[in-house]
Amino acid sequence: MNRDSIQQLLEQVAGGKMDIESAMSELVHLPFAELAHSTLDLHRELRQGSPEIIFGENKTPQQISDNLIRIHAAHGKALATRVGADKAAEILATWSPGLPAPSYQPSARCLTLGLGQAASPADGERYVAVVTAGTSDLAISDEAALTLQFLGHRFVQINDVGVAGLHRLFPHLEVLQKATCIIAIAGMEGALPSVLGGLLPGPIVAVPTSTGYGIARDGETALHAMLTSCASGISVVNIDNGFGAALFAHALLRQF
Structure with missing residues (x-):
């Protein structure tokens, strides 16, 4: 859950479109998510302006997959760095067909989930x-x-x-x-x-x-x-x- 979704949630409560109990159930997993192998910081974007990014080196393919899925669920996107080609191939080969598929960039050694194509800066835009x-x-x-x-x-x-x-x-x-x-x-x-x-x-x-x-x-x-x-x-x-x-x-x- 990012800053925008929290704001929308609070606006729904303030406007009477959502009761407090429903809002609490949405917020209960806000600070972090405990997986079998990782404790993911889901509060980081709200605190620091960017979601947690996974460091893939020394993690197993299953650990990286689990982390990507959970962070994507919270933020709509996820990134894992330092993922070797063999490890990435195993992740892609065993990925659940019911989920959005990750994309691998071999030169960067990065896996992304929910990330579109990069756009060039427009005139006057910061870059x-x-x-x-x-x-x-x-x-x-x-x-x-x-x-x-x-x-x-x-x-x-x-x-x-x-x-x-x-x-x-x-x-x-x-x-x-x-x-x-x-x-x-x-x-x-x-x-x-x-x-x-x-x-x-x-x-x-x-x-x-x-x-x-x-x-x-x-x-x-x-x-x-x-x-x-x-x-x-x-x-x-x-x-x-x-x-x-x-x-x-x-x-x-x-x-x-």
Whole structure:
């Protein structure tokens, strides 16, 4: 149950269209739902502005399915991140035909339920620019983009414009300047967020990725570089955390 449905429920009670006992029966499961394996936070959207999102790694296909169904029942949509292709295939193969079917995006490693197609931002509409330094960073970009879509935000993706060929960035500067927020994703030396931070006015969420050889140390070098950036207005999330970057952008956009 989200904020809109609670408001409608209260309006029905206030207008005499629903008695208190009926309203109480609707609200009894509001705070959380206890499943055999999970305790789902159904109050999170009301409290924080976004429903609980399932972290699929280390969960079984059955646990992910159960959680998707229950969260979808409460909010009309559900998202599970970090779901490998084999696990997703098992979920889809055993899904009940009487329920809305989930959709799997392999590049993002995400399962969604009740989510439509992404729409491009209209003229004058706020959006987030999701920018990658290299093609190897696309999985994290797709995770961030799908999470933004789930949270109700428009976005544009700009890919493979890192410092190895910085001229590739210049044709996109107008789009980047108009963005309300930018998610900058880079591995190797993690330089892209610093470049964007020196050129653009909006807030930047930097995402280090585990892309790189040897001393890149699975993203630690990029993480340290982003944390020590000379450019101002940059916030940094954990390595490969496209989901966390989208949630941070969501929190920023909710304040405007």
